[in-house]
Amino acid sequence: xxxxxxxxxxxxxxxxxxxxxxxxxxxxxxxxxxxxxxxxxxxxxxxxxxxxxxxxxxxxxxxxxxxxxxxxxxxxxxxxxxxxxxxxxxxxxxxxxxxxxxxxxxxxxxxxxxxxxxxxxxxxxxxxxxxxxxxxxxxxxxxxxxxxxxxxxxxxxxxxxxxxxxxxxxxxxxxxxxxxxxxxxxxxxxxxxxxxxxxxxxxxxxxxxxxxxxxxxxxxxxxxxxxxxxxxx
Amino acid sequence: xxxxxxxxxxxxxxxxxxxxxxxxxxxxxxxxxxxxxxxxxxxxxxxxxxxxxxxxxxxxxxxxxxxxxxxxxxxxxxxxxxxxxxxxxxxxxxxxxxxxxxxxxxxxxxxxxxxxxxxxxxxxxxxxxxxxxxxxxxxxxxxxxxxxxxxxxxxxxxxxxxxxxxxxxxxxxxxxxxxxxxxxxxxxxxxxxxxxxxxxxxxxxxxxxxxxxxxxxxxxxxxxxxxxxxxxxxxxxxxxxxxxxxxxxxxxxxxxxxxxxxxxxxxxxxxxxxxxxxxxxxxxxxxxxxxxxxxxxxxxxxxxxxxxxxxxxxxxxxxxxxxxxxxxxxxxxxxxxxxxxxxxxxxxxxxxxxxxxxxx
Numbered sequence: 298x299x300x301x302x303x304x305x306x307x308x309x310x311x312x313x314x315x316x317x318x319x320x321x322x323x324x325x326x327x328x329x330x331x332x333x334x335x336x337x338x339x340x341x342x343x344x345x346x347x348x349x350x351x352x353x354x355x356x357x358x359x360x361x362x363x364x365x366x367x368x369x370x371x372x373x374x375x376x377x378x379x380x381x382x383x384x385x386x387x388x389x390x391x392x393x394x395x396x397x398x399x400x401x402x403x404x405x406x407x408x409x410x411x412x413x414x415x416x417x418x419x420x421x422x423x424x425x426x427x428x429x430x431x432x433x434x435x436x437x438x439x440x441x442x443x444x445x446x447x448x449x450x451x452x453x454x455x456x457x458x459x460x461x462x463x464x465x466x467x468x469x470x471x472x473x474x475x476x477x478x479x480x481x482x483x484x485x486x487x488x489x490x491x492x493x494x495x496x497x498x499x500x501x502x503x504x505x506x507x508x509x510x511x512x513x514x515x516x517x518x519x520x521x522x523x524x525x526x527x528x529x530x
Numbered sequence: 531x532x533x534x535x536x537x538x539x540x541x542x543x544x545x546x547x548x549x550x551x552x553x554x555x556x557x558x559x560x561x562x563x564x565x566x567x568x569x570x571x572x573x574x575x576x577x578x579x580x581x582x583x584x585x586x587x588x589x590x591x592x593x594x595x596x597x598x599x600x601x602x603x604x605x606x607x608x609x610x611x612x613x614x615x616x617x618x619x620x621x622x623x624x625x626x627x628x629x630x631x632x633x634x635x636x637x638x639x640x641x642x643x644x645x646x647x648x649x650x651x652x653x654x655x656x657x658x659x660x661x662x663x664x665x666x667x668x669x670x671x672x673x674x675x676x677x678x679x680x681x682x683x684x685x686x687x688x689x690x691x692x693x694x695x696x697x698x699x700x701x702x703x704x705x706x707x708x709x710x711x712x713x714x715x716x717x718x719x720x721x722x723x724x725x726x727x728x729x730x731x732x733x734x735x736x737x738x739x740x741x742x743x744x745x746x747x748x749x750x751x752x753x754x755x756x757x758x759x760x761x762x763x764x765x766x767x768x769x770x771x772x773x774x775x776x777x778x779x780x781x782x783x784x785x786x787x788x789x790x791x792x793x794x795x796x797x798x799x800x801x802x803x804x805x806x807x808x809x810x811x812x813x814x815x816x817x818x819x820x821x822x823x824x825x826x827x828x829x830x831x832x833x834x835x836x837x838x839x840x841x842x843x844x845x846x847x848x849x850x851x852x853x854x855x856x857x858x859x860x861x862x863x864x865x866x867x868x869x870x871x872x873x874x875x876x877x878x879x880x881x882x883x884x885x886x887x888x889x890x
Contacts, residue, residue: 480635481668482665482668
C-alpha cells in the first residue's frame with residue numbers, strides 16, 4: 298500500500314518535472330513568449346554557429362547558477378539577493394568565457410566577442426534565479442534551467458537559421474542555393490529586428506488562433522450624394 | 531412593444547450622412563495618372579529595361595497584396611489601386627540598372643511588411659513604397675546605389691553599359707558613369723579637382739529640371755513631376771503647403787547654411803547660392819518625395835499645420851543627411867520615413883480646438 302503510494306508520488310513528481318522542463322520550451326519560451334534576453338538574441342544571431350554557441354554558453358551559465366542559487370536560497374538575505382545572484386552568475390560567466398576562449402575556434406570567439414561577458418546581465422538568467430531558483434529545490438531548479446536553456450537554444454537557432462539563410466545564402470557555412478542573391482540587410486541590425494518581429498508575430502498569431510475573435514460591428518453605409526439627388530428628384 | 535423592435539426599425543448610420551462619390555480607388559487611380567508622365571519619361575530616358583523594372587514592381591505589389599488578402603480571408607482589394615500606387619512609386623525610385631528581383635523584393639516588403647502586417651491600408655505607420663526602397667537599399671547596396679546616365683532613343687541600356695566598360699581605361703571611367711548621380715558626385719567630391727569653375731562640373735539647372743540626368747527611373751524629370759503634383763493639388767488631394775515648405779526649406783538650407791561639402795579651393799570657385807539651392811531641389815528625389823510621398827494621406831499628419839511641420843522636418847533631415855552627414859548622398863527617403871515615425875506626435879500637438887470650446 299505504502300509502496301504503491303510512493304510509486305504514484307514518484308510518478309507525479311516525474312510528470313511535474315517533465316512539465317517544468319517543457320514549460321521553458323513552449324509555454325514560457327524566454328525569447329518568443331517572455332521576450333527576455335534580447336541583446337544576444339539580436340546581436341549575435343548572424344549565423345547558425347554563432348547562435349548555437351551563444352545559446353550553449355547561456356544555458357550552461359543558467360543551469361549552473363540555478364543550481365548554486367537554489368542551494369544558497371536559505372542563506373541569501375532577502376535585501377541583497379540581487380547582488381548575490383549577480384556574483385554567482387558572473388563567476389560562471391567568467392568560467393564559460395575562459396573555457397570558450399580556450400577550446401573554440403578563434404573566429405567564433407571573435408564573433409561572439411563582448412556578448413559572452415554580457416551574459417552576466419542577461420535577463421533570462423537573472424529572471425530564472427529570482428523567479429524560480431530562489432524559491433524551489435535544487436533538482437527542480439536544474440530541470441527549469443535545462444528547459445529554459447533549451448527553449449533559448451531553439452529560439453536562437455530559429456532566428457540565426459533564418460538570418461543566415463536569407464542574409465548569406467548559407468546554412469552552417471554551406472551554400473544552399475546557387476543563384477540566390479543574399480540580402481545583406483538580414484545579417485545587419487535591421488534584419489535582426491525584422492526576423493525577431495516576424496517570428497514573434499507568427500507565434501502570437503498561432504496562439505491567437507485558439508481564441509475566438511469577436512465579430513466587428515456592422516456599420517450601415519452612408520447615403521451618397523447622387524443617391525440623395527435621386528431621392529429628392 | 532419591445533426595445534428590440536424599436537431598434538430594428540430605426541436606421542442608424544454613422545456620420546457623414548452625405549458623402550462625395552469620390553472614394554479611395556478614385557484618388558489612387560488619379561495619383562497613378564499623375565505619376566504616369568514621369569514614368570513614361572523615365573522609360574524614354576533610360577530605355578525599355580526601365581519599363582520592365584516599373585512593371586515588375588507594380589505587378590509584384592499587386593500580387594503580394596492579393597496573396598496576403600487571400601491567405602487572411604479578407605476581401606481582395608486590388609481594384610482600390612493602393613497597391614498599384616505603392617508598386618509604381620517603388621519602381622520610380624529605383625535606379626534603372628537593378629536586376630529584376632530588386633523591384634520584386636522591394637514591392638513585396640513594402641506591401642507585406644510595410645502595410646499589411648500593420649493592418650492594411652490606413653493602418654500603416656510608414657509609407658510602404660519607402661519601406662520597400664529602404665529595405666532593398668540596405669539589402670542590395672551594390673545594385674541600388676548605382677545609377678546610369680540616360681540612354682537616349684535608339685540605343686539599348688546594355689549596349690551603352692558595354693561600350694562604357696570597354697571604352698574606359700579600367701575602373702575610373704566605369705565608376706563615373708555607373709556610380710555617380712549628381713548628388714553622389716557632390717557627396718564624394720569626386721569631380722571637385724578637375725575644372726576651374728565648380729558649376730561646370732555639374733549638369734545645368736535646366737538639365738536637372740528637364741530630367742536628362744542620371745538617377746532613379748522616375749525622379750529625374752522635375753518638370754513632369756511638378757505637372758503631376760500640381761494636378762493633384764488642383765484636384766484637392768494633396769496640400770500645396772507640403773511640397774512648398776519641403777522644397778523651399780531645402781533650398782534655403784542649401785543656399786544659405788554653409789556646409790563643408792561645397793567644394794572650394796584655390797582654383798575652384800564655389801557654386802553660387804542660387805545654383806546650389808536649385809541643385810539640391812532638382813537633383814535626386816526631393817521633388818517626387820515632396821509631391822508624392824510626403825503627402826501620403828495615411829502616414830502624414832491630418833491637420834494643415836501638422837503637415838507643414840512634417841514637411842519642414844523632412845526638408846531639414848534631408849539637408850542634414852545630404853550636406854552634413856557622411857556616406858549617404860541622398861536622404862529624402864529616410865527623412866520621410868523618420869517623419870512618418872513622428873506623425874502621431876505631430877498629430878497630438880496640432881489637434882485643433884474642439885468646436886464650441888474655449889482655448890485654455
